Amino acid sequence: MEKETEKFAREFQEWTIIHGYKPKQVFNCDETGLFRKQMPKRTFITKEEKCMPGYRPMRDTITLLFCANASGDLKIKPMLVYHSETPRIFKKENICKPMLSVYWKSNTKAWVTRSLFTRWMMEVFGPTVKKYLREENLPEKAVLLLDNAPGHPPDLEEDLEAEFNFIKIKFLPANTTSILQPMDQQVISNFKKLYTKHMFQRCFYAT
Numbered sequence: 001m002e003k004e005t006e007k008f009a010r011e012f013q014e015w016t017i018i019h020g021y022k023p024k025q026v027f028n029c030d031e032t033g034l035f036r037k038q039m040p041k042r043t044f045i046t047k048e049e050k051c052m053p054g055y056r057p058m059r060d061t062i063t064l065l066f067c068a069n070a071s072g073d074l075k076i077k078p079m080l081v082y083h084s085e086t087p088r089i090f091k092k093e094n095i096c097k098p099m100l101s102v103y104w105k106s107n108t109k110a111w112v113t114r115s116l117f118t119r120w121m122m123e124v125f126g127p128t129v130k131k132y133l134r135e136e137n138l139p140e141k142a143v144l145l146l147d148n149a150p151g152h153p154p155d156l157e158e159d160l161e162a163e164f165n166f167i168k169i170k171f172l173p174a175n176t177t178s179i180l181q182p183m184d185q186q187v188i189s190n191f192k193k194l195y196t197k198h199m200f201q202r203c204f205y206a207t
Contacts (some may be wrong), residue, residue, distance in 0.1 A: 005176045012145075012170065021143055024074070024136060027129070028145045029067035030183035031112050034192065035060065063110050064102075065117075066183055066191070067125065067144075074132050079103040079120045083110045112151040118159050128165035143168040147177040 007203040016026060061083075068078035087202060090097070097104045103124050105116050129142050146152045147169055157171050172180050 004173055005179050008173050008176065009180065016143065017065070017169075019141075021141070022138065023070035024138060025133070025142045026070040026145070027067060027076070027125075027142060028070070028182040029065055029076070029125075030181055030188065031063055031065045031149065031151065032062055032192075034062050034195070037082045056105065061110050063112050064191075065112055065120065066188060068183075068187075070182070074128075076128055077124050077198070079105060079112065079116070079124070081105050081107065081110050081112055081116060085106055088089070112149075114151055114153045117151045118121055118153065118156065121156070121167075122164060126160070126167060129167070130164075140166045141168070142166060143170055145170050145172065145176050147172045147181055148174055 015021075030044050062144060063081040065079040065081075067078070069076060082104070083106060083107040086097075087171075090094070099151060103120055107116070107118070108189060125144070130140065144167060146156075146169060151169070154171070156168065157165075157167070
């Protein structure tokens with residue numbers, strides 16, 4: 001495992017140098033589940049939860065997909081997958097989904113499927129990266145590093161429209177995600193810590 005990890009890291013670095021990819025042109029993305037209503041185990045819980053028959057902590061799962069380049073100056077609009085396409089609060093508050101800071105999608109299990117991932121690539125990732133490369137006066141080419149999650153099609157490059165053929169896809173070796181996945185190097189964990197802190201701040205102000 002360790003040898004395979006070191007081998008891939010070395011070969012990927014060599015590949016980017018040979019093909020002229022700068023850190024601004026190297027991207028990585030990863031998904032994570034978020035129990036957006038779950039309270040920490042060692043703090044107060046809501047009265048509503050405690051009174052429920054067969055008490056279990058309140059959970060409402062969403063899946064988030066984060067993506068950024070190696071230089072850290074371009075953070076792609078995240079995809080959020082929820083089990084409802086239009087929650088009631090959206091109708092009540094007249095929320096316009098295209099104006100949200102996330103790319104809102106849905107399915108019954110709140111998972112990132114192959115079709116949703118491909119749509120995010122063509123509707124968000126591709127156009128954003130193309131615009132960024134032009135603004136930075138960089139060659140129109142980029143590489144996206146992915147793990148082998150079920151939602152990442154192995155033939156993704158073939159599914160992309162012709163205008164996005166400048167995007168190359170590289171996959172991490174199996175069973176090396178925990179070591180090599182850049183988004184797992186505290187990026188996602190830091191987001192969850194900040195999310196929990198912000199949620200408690202809002203609860204504090206509301207009560």
